[in-house]
Amino acid sequence: MNKSVPANVTIVDHPLxxxxxxxxxRKETISSDFRRLLKEISLLLAYEVTRDLALTEREIETPIERAMFPVLRDREPCFISILRAGNGILDGxxxxxxxAxxxxxxLYRDHETLEAVEYYYKVPSDIADxxxxxxxxxxxxxxTAVAAIERLKKDGAKNLKFLxxxxAPEGIAEFHKGHPDVPVFTASVDKKLNEHGYIVPGLGDAGDRIYGTK
Structure with a gap:
Protein backbone atom coordinates (compact mmCIF):
# COMPACT_ATOMS: atom_id res chain seq x y z
CA MET A 1 0.00 0.00 0.00
CA ASN A 2 2.63 2.50 1.11
CA LYS A 3 5.18 2.76 -1.66
CA SER A 4 7.57 5.18 0.11
CA VAL A 5 9.88 2.60 1.62
CA PRO A 6 13.66 2.49 2.11
CA ALA A 7 15.84 0.72 -0.42
CA ASN A 8 16.61 -2.10 2.03
CA VAL A 9 12.92 -3.03 2.36
CA THR A 10 11.72 -5.60 -0.20
CA ILE A 11 7.98 -5.81 -0.84
CA VAL A 12 7.15 -9.24 -2.23
CA ASP A 13 4.44 -8.27 -4.71
CA HIS A 14 3.87 -11.66 -6.32
CA PRO A 15 0.18 -11.84 -7.34
CA LEU A 16 -0.47 -14.99 -5.29
CA ARG A 26 -11.01 -10.25 5.74
CA LYS A 27 -12.44 -10.19 9.26
CA GLU A 28 -14.72 -13.15 8.48
CA THR A 29 -11.77 -15.45 7.62
CA ILE A 30 -11.78 -18.19 10.28
CA SER A 31 -8.63 -19.35 12.10
CA SER A 32 -8.19 -22.58 10.16
CA ASP A 33 -8.28 -20.71 6.84
CA PHE A 34 -6.06 -17.96 8.24
CA ARG A 35 -3.41 -20.53 9.26
CA ARG A 36 -3.57 -22.25 5.89
CA LEU A 37 -3.19 -18.98 3.99
CA LEU A 38 -0.32 -17.86 6.22
CA LYS A 39 1.50 -21.12 5.59
CA GLU A 40 1.00 -20.77 1.83
CA ILE A 41 2.20 -17.15 1.81
CA SER A 42 5.15 -18.03 4.04
CA LEU A 43 6.41 -20.56 1.52
CA LEU A 44 6.32 -17.89 -1.19
CA LEU A 45 8.03 -15.33 1.08
CA ALA A 46 10.69 -17.88 1.99
CA TYR A 47 11.40 -18.38 -1.71
CA GLU A 48 12.12 -14.66 -2.02
CA VAL A 49 14.13 -14.17 1.17
CA THR A 50 16.44 -17.09 0.30
CA ARG A 51 16.96 -15.99 -3.30
CA ASP A 52 20.57 -14.94 -2.71
CA LEU A 53 21.79 -18.07 -0.91
CA ALA A 54 25.30 -18.79 -2.17
CA LEU A 55 25.87 -21.85 -4.36
CA THR A 56 28.81 -23.97 -5.30
CA GLU A 57 29.03 -27.10 -7.48
CA ARG A 58 29.47 -30.71 -6.55
CA GLU A 59 29.80 -33.80 -8.67
CA ILE A 60 26.88 -36.21 -8.51
CA GLU A 61 25.81 -39.19 -10.55
CA THR A 62 22.56 -39.05 -12.50
CA PRO A 63 21.08 -42.19 -14.09
CA ILE A 64 22.99 -41.17 -17.23
CA GLU A 65 26.40 -39.82 -16.15
CA ARG A 66 28.46 -38.03 -13.52
CA ALA A 67 28.44 -34.24 -13.73
CA MET A 68 28.75 -31.05 -11.66
CA PHE A 69 25.57 -29.49 -10.25
CA PRO A 70 24.71 -26.64 -7.82
CA VAL A 71 24.44 -27.20 -4.08
CA LEU A 72 24.37 -24.78 -1.16
CA ARG A 73 27.85 -23.42 -0.51
CA ASP A 74 27.35 -22.65 3.16
CA ARG A 75 25.48 -24.20 6.07
CA GLU A 76 21.70 -24.17 5.91
CA PRO A 77 20.10 -20.96 7.17
CA CYS A 78 18.68 -20.62 10.65
CA PHE A 79 15.06 -19.52 11.00
CA ILE A 80 14.29 -17.64 14.21
CA SER A 81 10.64 -17.40 15.18
CA ILE A 82 9.48 -14.58 17.44
CA LEU A 83 6.88 -16.33 19.60
CA ARG A 84 4.10 -16.95 19.34
CA ALA A 85 2.85 -15.65 16.03
CA GLY A 86 6.17 -16.23 14.27
CA ASN A 87 5.50 -19.96 14.32
CA GLY A 88 2.74 -19.41 11.77
CA ILE A 89 5.33 -18.24 9.26
CA LEU A 90 7.88 -20.84 10.33
CA ASP A 91 5.70 -23.75 9.19
CA GLY A 92 5.66 -22.67 5.56
CA ALA A 100 17.19 -25.37 8.19
CA LEU A 107 8.92 -11.57 23.44
CA TYR A 108 5.69 -9.84 24.31
CA ARG A 109 4.71 -6.22 23.94
CA ASP A 110 3.91 -4.38 27.14
CA HIS A 111 0.55 -2.75 26.36
CA GLU A 112 1.35 0.25 28.52
CA THR A 113 4.83 1.10 27.23
CA LEU A 114 4.66 -0.83 23.90
CA GLU A 115 8.20 -2.04 24.73
CA ALA A 116 9.32 -5.66 24.19
CA VAL A 117 9.83 -7.93 27.21
CA GLU A 118 11.79 -11.20 26.78
CA TYR A 119 10.51 -14.39 28.43
CA TYR A 120 12.14 -17.18 26.34
CA TYR A 121 15.29 -17.60 24.27
CA LYS A 122 16.64 -20.77 22.62
CA VAL A 123 18.69 -20.68 19.42
CA PRO A 124 21.33 -22.90 17.75
CA SER A 125 24.83 -22.41 19.13
CA ASP A 126 26.34 -21.79 15.68
CA ILE A 127 24.18 -18.89 14.49
CA ALA A 128 27.35 -16.85 13.93
CA ASP A 129 28.16 -19.26 11.06
CA THR A 144 9.88 -6.50 19.40
CA ALA A 145 11.85 -6.97 16.18
CA VAL A 146 14.58 -4.56 17.31
CA ALA A 147 14.92 -6.39 20.64
CA ALA A 148 15.07 -9.81 18.96
CA ILE A 149 17.76 -8.74 16.49
CA GLU A 150 19.77 -7.09 19.27
CA ARG A 151 19.68 -10.32 21.30
CA LEU A 152 20.82 -12.39 18.33
CA LYS A 153 23.67 -10.00 17.55
CA LYS A 154 24.89 -10.39 21.12
CA ASP A 155 25.15 -14.13 20.42
CA GLY A 156 27.27 -13.49 17.34
CA ALA A 157 24.73 -13.47 14.50
CA LYS A 158 26.09 -11.30 11.68
CA ASN A 159 24.22 -12.22 8.50
CA LEU A 160 20.64 -11.31 9.40
CA LYS A 161 17.34 -10.70 7.61
CA PHE A 162 13.88 -9.91 8.95
CA LEU A 163 10.76 -11.36 7.32
CA ALA A 168 3.88 -0.18 9.26
CA PRO A 169 6.01 2.82 8.23
CA GLU A 170 6.60 3.58 11.91
CA GLY A 171 7.85 0.05 12.51
CA ILE A 172 10.21 0.19 9.55
CA ALA A 173 11.62 3.51 10.75
CA GLU A 174 12.16 2.17 14.28
CA PHE A 175 13.68 -1.06 13.00
CA HIS A 176 16.18 0.64 10.72
CA LYS A 177 17.07 3.17 13.38
CA GLY A 178 18.23 0.25 15.50
CA HIS A 179 19.48 -2.08 12.77
CA PRO A 180 20.14 -0.29 9.48
CA ASP A 181 22.27 -3.24 8.35
CA VAL A 182 19.39 -5.74 8.41
CA PRO A 183 17.15 -5.94 5.31
CA VAL A 184 13.40 -6.35 5.71
CA PHE A 185 11.18 -8.52 3.51
CA THR A 186 7.40 -8.08 3.68
CA ALA A 187 4.24 -8.64 1.66
CA SER A 188 2.90 -5.14 2.36
CA VAL A 189 3.72 -1.80 3.95
CA ASP A 190 0.37 -0.52 5.23
CA LYS A 191 -0.69 3.07 6.01
CA LYS A 192 0.10 3.62 9.68
CA LEU A 193 -0.27 2.53 13.30
CA ASN A 194 -3.36 3.43 15.29
CA GLU A 195 -3.33 4.73 18.86
CA HIS A 196 -3.19 1.16 20.19
CA GLY A 197 -0.13 0.22 18.15
CA TYR A 198 -2.00 -1.90 15.58
CA ILE A 199 -1.29 -1.73 11.86
CA VAL A 200 -3.95 0.05 9.77
CA PRO A 201 -5.70 -1.31 7.76
CA GLY A 202 -3.81 -4.45 8.77
CA LEU A 203 -5.49 -7.72 9.63
CA GLY A 204 -5.92 -7.53 13.41
CA ASP A 205 -3.82 -9.41 15.95
CA ALA A 206 -1.98 -12.11 13.99
CA GLY A 207 -1.47 -14.39 16.99
CA ASP A 208 -5.13 -14.27 17.97
CA ARG A 209 -6.23 -14.95 14.42
CA ILE A 210 -3.80 -17.84 13.98
CA TYR A 211 -4.78 -19.57 17.21
CA GLY A 212 -8.39 -18.41 17.65
CA THR A 213 -7.72 -16.85 21.03
CA LYS A 214 -10.01 -13.87 20.54
Whole structure:
Protein backbone atom coordinates (compact mmCIF):
# COMPACT_ATOMS: atom_id res chain seq x y z
CA MET A 1 0.00 0.00 0.00
CA ASN A 2 2.63 2.50 1.11
CA LYS A 3 5.18 2.76 -1.66
CA SER A 4 7.57 5.18 0.11
CA VAL A 5 9.88 2.60 1.62
CA PRO A 6 13.66 2.49 2.11
CA ALA A 7 15.84 0.72 -0.42
CA ASN A 8 16.61 -2.10 2.03
CA VAL A 9 12.92 -3.03 2.36
CA THR A 10 11.72 -5.60 -0.20
CA ILE A 11 7.98 -5.81 -0.84
CA VAL A 12 7.15 -9.24 -2.23
CA ASP A 13 4.44 -8.27 -4.71
CA HIS A 14 3.87 -11.66 -6.32
CA PRO A 15 0.18 -11.84 -7.34
CA LEU A 16 -0.47 -14.99 -5.29
CA UNK A 17 1.04 -13.39 -2.19
CA UNK A 18 -1.15 -10.33 -2.59
CA UNK A 19 -4.37 -12.25 -3.25
CA UNK A 20 -3.83 -14.58 -0.29
CA UNK A 21 -3.03 -11.58 1.90
CA UNK A 22 -6.35 -10.01 0.92
CA UNK A 23 -8.13 -13.18 2.02
CA UNK A 24 -6.29 -13.05 5.35
CA UNK A 25 -7.29 -9.43 5.92
CA ARG A 26 -11.01 -10.25 5.74
CA LYS A 27 -12.44 -10.19 9.26
CA GLU A 28 -14.72 -13.15 8.48
CA THR A 29 -11.77 -15.45 7.62
CA ILE A 30 -11.78 -18.19 10.28
CA SER A 31 -8.63 -19.35 12.10
CA SER A 32 -8.19 -22.58 10.16
CA ASP A 33 -8.28 -20.71 6.84
CA PHE A 34 -6.06 -17.96 8.24
CA ARG A 35 -3.41 -20.53 9.26
CA ARG A 36 -3.57 -22.25 5.89
CA LEU A 37 -3.19 -18.98 3.99
CA LEU A 38 -0.32 -17.86 6.22
CA LYS A 39 1.50 -21.12 5.59
CA GLU A 40 1.00 -20.77 1.83
CA ILE A 41 2.20 -17.15 1.81
CA SER A 42 5.15 -18.03 4.04
CA LEU A 43 6.41 -20.56 1.52
CA LEU A 44 6.32 -17.89 -1.19
CA LEU A 45 8.03 -15.33 1.08
CA ALA A 46 10.69 -17.88 1.99
CA TYR A 47 11.40 -18.38 -1.71
CA GLU A 48 12.12 -14.66 -2.02
CA VAL A 49 14.13 -14.17 1.17
CA THR A 50 16.44 -17.09 0.30
CA ARG A 51 16.96 -15.99 -3.30
CA ASP A 52 20.57 -14.94 -2.71
CA LEU A 53 21.79 -18.07 -0.91
CA ALA A 54 25.30 -18.79 -2.17
CA LEU A 55 25.87 -21.85 -4.36
CA THR A 56 28.81 -23.97 -5.30
CA GLU A 57 29.03 -27.10 -7.48
CA ARG A 58 29.47 -30.71 -6.55
CA GLU A 59 29.80 -33.80 -8.67
CA ILE A 60 26.88 -36.21 -8.51
CA GLU A 61 25.81 -39.19 -10.55
CA THR A 62 22.56 -39.05 -12.50
CA PRO A 63 21.08 -42.19 -14.09
CA ILE A 64 22.99 -41.17 -17.23
CA GLU A 65 26.40 -39.82 -16.15
CA ARG A 66 28.46 -38.03 -13.52
CA ALA A 67 28.44 -34.24 -13.73
CA MET A 68 28.75 -31.05 -11.66
CA PHE A 69 25.57 -29.49 -10.25
CA PRO A 70 24.71 -26.64 -7.82
CA VAL A 71 24.44 -27.20 -4.08
CA LEU A 72 24.37 -24.78 -1.16
CA ARG A 73 27.85 -23.42 -0.51
CA ASP A 74 27.35 -22.65 3.16
CA ARG A 75 25.48 -24.20 6.07
CA GLU A 76 21.70 -24.17 5.91
CA PRO A 77 20.10 -20.96 7.17
CA CYS A 78 18.68 -20.62 10.65
CA PHE A 79 15.06 -19.52 11.00
CA ILE A 80 14.29 -17.64 14.21
CA SER A 81 10.64 -17.40 15.18
CA ILE A 82 9.48 -14.58 17.44
CA LEU A 83 6.88 -16.33 19.60
CA ARG A 84 4.10 -16.95 19.34
CA ALA A 85 2.85 -15.65 16.03
CA GLY A 86 6.17 -16.23 14.27
CA ASN A 87 5.50 -19.96 14.32
CA GLY A 88 2.74 -19.41 11.77
CA ILE A 89 5.33 -18.24 9.26
CA LEU A 90 7.88 -20.84 10.33
CA ASP A 91 5.70 -23.75 9.19
CA GLY A 92 5.66 -22.67 5.56
CA UNK A 93 9.38 -21.86 5.52
CA UNK A 94 10.26 -25.29 6.88
CA UNK A 95 8.30 -26.89 4.05
CA UNK A 96 10.63 -25.14 1.61
CA UNK A 97 13.86 -25.81 3.52
CA UNK A 98 13.30 -28.63 6.04
CA UNK A 99 17.02 -28.91 6.80
CA ALA A 100 17.19 -25.37 8.19
CA UNK A 101 18.03 -24.89 11.87
CA UNK A 102 15.36 -23.29 14.05
CA UNK A 103 15.42 -21.02 17.09
CA UNK A 104 12.78 -19.24 19.15
CA UNK A 105 12.71 -15.88 20.87
CA UNK A 106 9.85 -15.24 23.28
CA LEU A 107 8.92 -11.57 23.44
CA TYR A 108 5.69 -9.84 24.31
CA ARG A 109 4.71 -6.22 23.94
CA ASP A 110 3.91 -4.38 27.14
CA HIS A 111 0.55 -2.75 26.36
CA GLU A 112 1.35 0.25 28.52
CA THR A 113 4.83 1.10 27.23
CA LEU A 114 4.66 -0.83 23.90
CA GLU A 115 8.20 -2.04 24.73
CA ALA A 116 9.32 -5.66 24.19
CA VAL A 117 9.83 -7.93 27.21
CA GLU A 118 11.79 -11.20 26.78
CA TYR A 119 10.51 -14.39 28.43
CA TYR A 120 12.14 -17.18 26.34
CA TYR A 121 15.29 -17.60 24.27
CA LYS A 122 16.64 -20.77 22.62
CA VAL A 123 18.69 -20.68 19.42
CA PRO A 124 21.33 -22.90 17.75
CA SER A 125 24.83 -22.41 19.13
CA ASP A 126 26.34 -21.79 15.68
CA ILE A 127 24.18 -18.89 14.49
CA ALA A 128 27.35 -16.85 13.93
CA ASP A 129 28.16 -19.26 11.06
CA UNK A 130 24.73 -19.22 9.41
CA UNK A 131 22.44 -16.83 7.64
CA UNK A 132 19.76 -15.96 10.18
CA UNK A 133 16.22 -15.13 9.07
CA UNK A 134 14.01 -13.75 11.83
CA UNK A 135 10.27 -14.14 11.29
CA UNK A 136 7.22 -12.43 12.80
CA UNK A 137 3.95 -11.70 10.98
CA UNK A 138 3.80 -8.04 12.00
CA UNK A 139 6.35 -5.22 12.09
CA UNK A 140 4.16 -2.72 13.97
CA UNK A 141 5.96 -0.50 16.49
CA UNK A 142 9.21 -2.29 15.69
CA UNK A 143 10.19 -2.70 19.36
CA THR A 144 9.88 -6.50 19.40
CA ALA A 145 11.85 -6.97 16.18
CA VAL A 146 14.58 -4.56 17.31
CA ALA A 147 14.92 -6.39 20.64
CA ALA A 148 15.07 -9.81 18.96
CA ILE A 149 17.76 -8.74 16.49
CA GLU A 150 19.77 -7.09 19.27
CA ARG A 151 19.68 -10.32 21.30
CA LEU A 152 20.82 -12.39 18.33
CA LYS A 153 23.67 -10.00 17.55
CA LYS A 154 24.89 -10.39 21.12
CA ASP A 155 25.15 -14.13 20.42
CA GLY A 156 27.27 -13.49 17.34
CA ALA A 157 24.73 -13.47 14.50
CA LYS A 158 26.09 -11.30 11.68
CA ASN A 159 24.22 -12.22 8.50
CA LEU A 160 20.64 -11.31 9.40
CA LYS A 161 17.34 -10.70 7.61
CA PHE A 162 13.88 -9.91 8.95
CA LEU A 163 10.76 -11.36 7.32
CA UNK A 164 7.21 -10.28 8.11
CA UNK A 165 3.78 -10.41 6.54
CA UNK A 166 2.82 -6.78 7.18
CA UNK A 167 4.80 -3.69 8.17
CA ALA A 168 3.88 -0.18 9.26
CA PRO A 169 6.01 2.82 8.23
CA GLU A 170 6.60 3.58 11.91
CA GLY A 171 7.85 0.05 12.51
CA ILE A 172 10.21 0.19 9.55
CA ALA A 173 11.62 3.51 10.75
CA GLU A 174 12.16 2.17 14.28
CA PHE A 175 13.68 -1.06 13.00
CA HIS A 176 16.18 0.64 10.72
CA LYS A 177 17.07 3.17 13.38
CA GLY A 178 18.23 0.25 15.50
CA HIS A 179 19.48 -2.08 12.77
CA PRO A 180 20.14 -0.29 9.48
CA ASP A 181 22.27 -3.24 8.35
CA VAL A 182 19.39 -5.74 8.41
CA PRO A 183 17.15 -5.94 5.31
CA VAL A 184 13.40 -6.35 5.71
CA PHE A 185 11.18 -8.52 3.51
CA THR A 186 7.40 -8.08 3.68
CA ALA A 187 4.24 -8.64 1.66
CA SER A 188 2.90 -5.14 2.36
CA VAL A 189 3.72 -1.80 3.95
CA ASP A 190 0.37 -0.52 5.23
CA LYS A 191 -0.69 3.07 6.01
CA LYS A 192 0.10 3.62 9.68
CA LEU A 193 -0.27 2.53 13.30
CA ASN A 194 -3.36 3.43 15.29
CA GLU A 195 -3.33 4.73 18.86
CA HIS A 196 -3.19 1.16 20.19
CA GLY A 197 -0.13 0.22 18.15
CA TYR A 198 -2.00 -1.90 15.58
CA ILE A 199 -1.29 -1.73 11.86
CA VAL A 200 -3.95 0.05 9.77
CA PRO A 201 -5.70 -1.31 7.76
CA GLY A 202 -3.81 -4.45 8.77
CA LEU A 203 -5.49 -7.72 9.63
CA GLY A 204 -5.92 -7.53 13.41
CA ASP A 205 -3.82 -9.41 15.95
CA ALA A 206 -1.98 -12.11 13.99
CA GLY A 207 -1.47 -14.39 16.99
CA ASP A 208 -5.13 -14.27 17.97
CA ARG A 209 -6.23 -14.95 14.42
CA ILE A 210 -3.80 -17.84 13.98
CA TYR A 211 -4.78 -19.57 17.21
CA GLY A 212 -8.39 -18.41 17.65
CA THR A 213 -7.72 -16.85 21.03
CA LYS A 214 -10.01 -13.87 20.54
Missing amino acids: VQVKLTQMR MMDLLPS RVGHVG REVIVVDPMLATGH CLLA
